[in-house]
Amino acid sequence: MSVVAVLRVQEYGRIHCGAAFSPESRTVTLAQHRELERFSESYRRTRGVAVFQNGPRNSLVAQNYVGVIQLGRHQVEVLPKIDGENHEVRRSLVRMVAATLGLTLHADTVSAVERTDHSILEVLIRLYCEQLWLQVRRGMLRRYESREDNLTVLRGRLNVSRQLRHNLARPDRLYCTFDEFCEDNPLNRVLKAALRVLLGAARAESTVRSVSELLFCFQDVSDVSPQAISWTQAGVDRLSERYAPLVRMSRLFLEGCSPDLIAGSAVGFAVLFDMNELFEEYVGRQARRVFSKQGLNVALQGPKRHLARALHGGRSFELRPDVVVSHGHQPTVVIDTKWKRLREDAAHESVSSADMYQMYAYAQRYDVDQVILLYPHHSGLGSWKPRRAVYEVGGPAGGVEKRRCVSVSTIDLLNLASIPAQLEALSQPLQL
Numbered sequence: 001m002s003v004v005a006v007l008r009v010q011e012y013g014r015i016h017c018g019a020a021f022s023p024e025s026r027t028v029t030l031a032q033h034r035e036l037e038r039f040s041e042s043y044r045r046t047r048g049v050a051v052f053q054n055g056p057r058n059s060l061v062a063q064n065y066v067g068v069i070q071l072g073r074h075q076v077e078v079l080p081k082i083d084g085e086n087h088e089v090r091r092s093l094v095r096m097v098a099a100t101l102g103l104t105l106h107a108d109t110v111s112a113v114e115r116t117d118h119s120i121l122e123v124l125i126r127l128y129c130e131q132l133w134l135q136v137r138r139g140m141l142r143r144y145e146s147r148e149d150n151l152t153v154l155r156g157r158l159n160v161s162r163q164l165r166h167n168l169a170r171p172d173r174l175y176c177t178f179d180e181f182c183e184d185n186p187l188n189r190v191l192k193a194a195l196r197v198l199l200g201a202a203r204a205e206s207t208v209r210s211v212s213e214l215l216f217c218f219q220d221v222s223d224v225s226p227q228a229i230s231w232t233q234a235g236v237d238r239l240s241e242r243y244a245p246l247v248r249m250s251r252l253f254l255e256g257c258s259p260d261l262i263a264g265s266a267v268g269f270a271v272l273f274d275m276n277e278l279f280e281e282y283v284g285r286q287a288r289r290v291f292s293k294q295g296l297n298v299a300l301q302g303p304k305r306h307l308a309r310a311l312h313g314g315r316s317f318e319l320r321p322d323v324v325v326s327h328g329h330q331p332t333v334v335i336d337t338k339w340k341r342l343r344e345d346a347a348h349e350s351v352s353s354a355d356m357y358q359m360y361a362y363a364q365r366y367d368v369d370q371v372i373l374l375y376p377h378h379s380g381l382g383s384w385k386p387r388r389a390v391y392e393v394g395g396p397a398g399g400v401e402k403r404r405c406v407s408v409s410t411i412d413l414l415n416l417a418s419i420p421a422q423l424e425a426l427s428q429p430l431q432l
Contacts, residue, residue, distance in 0.1 A: 004073060004074065004075055004118070004119070004122075004203040005021060005023055005073065005074050005075070006023060006074075006075045006076075006077050006118070006119045007021065007022075007023040007026055007027075007028065007074065007075070007076050007077065008023065008077045008079060008086055009026055009062050009076070009077070009078055009079070010062070010078070010079050010080070010081050010089075011062055011063065011064050011066065011078065011079070011080060011081040011275065012061060012062060012063070012064075012081065013026070013061070013062050013078075014026065014055050014059040014060065014061055014062075015027070015028055015033075015036070015052070015059060015060045015061075015062070015076065016028075016057070016058070016059050017029075017030055017033040017058045017059070021071075021074050028071070028074075028076070032071050032074070033058070033060065035071060036052060036060055036069065036071075036076065037052070037054075037060070039051065039069065039270065040052040040060075043065075043272075049063070049065070049274075050063060051063060051065045051069075051078075051272065062078045064274065064275045064276060064339060065078065065272045065273065065274055065275070066078045066079055066080045066093065066120075066272065066273050066275055066278075067120060067121070067270065067271045067272035067273050068119045068120055068121035068270065068271055068272075069269075069270040069272070070121070070201060070269040070270065075119050075121065077119045077120060077121075078272075079093065079120075080092075080093055080275050080413075081341065081376075081378075082376065082378075082413050082414055083378050083379045083414055084414045088414060089414075090120055090123070092413050092414060092416055093120060094120065094123055094124070094127070095416050096278055096279075096282045096413070096416070097124070097273065097278070098127065099282055099285055099286070100278060100281045100282055100285065101245050101248050101249055101252075102244065102245040102248070103127060103131055103245045103249070104131070105127070106130070118203065118204055120271075121201065121269075121271055122202065122203060122204055122207060124249075124271065125198050125201065125202050125207050125211070126204075126206075126207050126210070128194070128198065128246070128249050128250075128253070129207065129210040129211060129214060131245065131246055131249070132191065132195075132214055132246055133210075133214065135242060135243060135246065136214065136217050138242075140183045140188070140217065140218075141183070141185070141187060141188055141240055141243060142181050142182060142183055142185070143181070143182070143185040143187070143240075144179040144180065144181050145179065145180055145182055145184065145185050146177065146178075146179055147177070147178055147179070147180045148162070148175070148176070148177050149175075149176060149178075150166060150167070150173050150174070150175050150176075151173070151174050151175075151176050152172060152173065152174070153174065154174050154176060155174075155176045155178045156176050156177050156178025156179065157176065157177055157178070158174060158175070158176060158177075159175045159176060159177045162175040163175040182220075183218075183220050183221055184220060184221050184222050185221075186229075186230060186233040186234040187234045187235075187236070187240060187243060187247065188218060188221045189221055189222055189223075189224045189229070189234070190224075190229055190231075190234045190247060190250050190251075190254070191218065191221075191243075191246060191247075191250055192215065192218040192221045192222075192223065192224075193223070193224050193225070193226055193229060193250070193254060194249075194250035194253045194254055195211055195214055195215050195218065196215070196223070197226070197253055197254060197256075197269070198211050198253060199211045199212065199215065200269070201253075201269045226254040226255075229254065231251065234247060235247075252271060253271065256269055256270050256271045256272075275339045276339045279337050279339045279376065280322050280337045280339075281300075283322070283323065283335070283337050283374060283411065283423075284298075284300040284301075284322055284323050284337075285300075286419050286420065286423060287323045287325065287335065287423055288300065289420070290420045290423045290424060291325050291423075291427075295327075296325050296326065296327055296332070297325070297326040297327075297328070298323060298324070298325055298326075299323070299324045299326065300322065300323060301320050301321075301322065302320055302321075302324065303324065304318060304319070304320050305318075305319045305365045305366065306318055306319060306365075307319055307361050307365060319361060319362060319365055319366075321334045321335070321336050321362050321366070322335060322336050322337050323335035323336075323337075324366065325427065330367075331366045331367065331368050332368060332369075332370075333368060333370050333371075333372065333427050334359075334362045334363070334366055334368050334370075334371045334372070335371075335372045335374055335427075336355075336358070336359065336362065336371070336372070336373055336374065337374045337375075338355065338373060338374065338375050339375075339376065340375055340376075341375070341376065341378055341380075342375050342378075342381060342388070342408075342410065343380070344380065344381060344382075348389070348408075349381075349388065349389070349408065351373065351389075351408055355373060356373075356391065356393075356406060359371045359373055359393070359406040360393045360404075360406070363393055363404040363405075363406065364404070367402075368404070369402070369403070369404055369405065369429075370404075370405055370407060370427075370429070371404070371405070371406045371407070372406075372407045372409050372426060372427070373406060373407065373408050373409065374409050374410070374411055374426075375408070375409070375410045375411075376410060376411065376413055377410035377411055377412040377413070378410075381410060384410065384412050384422070386409060386422075386425040386426040386428070387407045387408065387409050387426065388408045388409060388410060389407070389408040390405050390406070390407050390408075391405065391406045391408075392404070392405050393405065393406055407426070409426045411423070411426075
């Protein structure tokens with residue numbers, strides 16, 4: 001099977017409209033251009049954000065949604081704006097996605113990312129298959145499922161209403177309701193539905209073969225369309241917790257089916273990640289991993305507090321920082337992530353006043369000495385250091401007894417192995 005043609009562009013890069021699909025010149029055909037516009041508009045209607053914006057000279061400008069959009073035999077891959085070669089950026093992106101989904105990433109998978117020219121989608125499909133094979137080899141998940149059937153012997157309990165309706169003239173038949181311990185359950189149906197979608201999306205021969213073999217393992221499981229899936233019923237419990245990352249990944253793939261995105265005879269497929277959310281979630285999980293080892297508590301998106309209280313009402317203006325590190329019940333550090341590139345040539349390196357006001361509110365309401373504004377690092381900022389700037393937002397000059405500081409920091413995402421050390425360094429107490 002031939003390698004699919006992949007057009008790669010970074011966040012805020014441009015895709016041009018031309019006579020043919022060309023990864024080298026970042027050009028798509030007029031029909032593909034219109035499909036991408038349609039897809040972006042559909043995404044905006046359903047999720048409130050556009051994947052592309054219209055740029056000059058009939059171009060499309062990628063936004064902060066990274067991943068892959070499939071256009072028949074071709075793919076458009078949007079990579080995060082991280083320094084490094086394409087394979088290095090894709091390696092970091094795969095690691096970040098795997099960490100946020102709770103997937104175990106093996107060394108050979110990471111190595112494959114660097115060796116292959118396939119898109120991030122192909123890598124994610126391969127990762128999904130690897131994880132699913134691990135669980136299938138441990139034994140297919142079975143659950144007790146309620147069944148109804150017209151039998152010759154009693155099984156479970158007699159369904160009286162259906163017995164009267166169907167078997168009034170058939171005394172040899174018993175309409176029974178019973179529980180059956182089987183593979184045909186909602187969770188397995190989700191996994192099989194995802195495999196059906198991936199069979200059409202995979203392009204590498206080895207990946208297609210792996211998906212096909214997994215589908216054979218699920219031959220006793222009923223087919224269900226993505227639109228008919230009940231995610232509540234497909235939820236994991238204590239006995240199926242090992243499938244939780246796979247269910248999250250299945251949902252990612254199944255929600256990527258786009259009936260609105262069609263090129264030729266191939267149905268479009270898209271897997272996209274909001275870099276604001278991915279950056280926040282990845283940093284939060286890494287912070288929990290680092291600071292938990294120090295005996296500290298780490299809360300993500302909380303604990304919730306409010307900025308004010310109405311004179312004749314309840315609390316107002318909810319505050320929910322990305323990361324709150326606490327010693328016992330007392331917060332000590334608040335970290336808020338911003339997926340935005342700092343600029344050395346801009347005032348305050350382009351840190352906005354609104355962000356500083358937000359950090360001041362966190363410092364006051366969470367009663368912490370240190371609040372950290374965390375941005376992605378890039379080569380234009382020079383060598384990495386724990387703090388780029390420190391601003392005092394309390395103290396005697398502000399009429400507040402307790403001195404509080406906001407640190408502007410960055411984190412280098414190209415070498416993810418260094419993230420724990422970076423987090424430890426930037427969270428060290430300030431010497432005021």
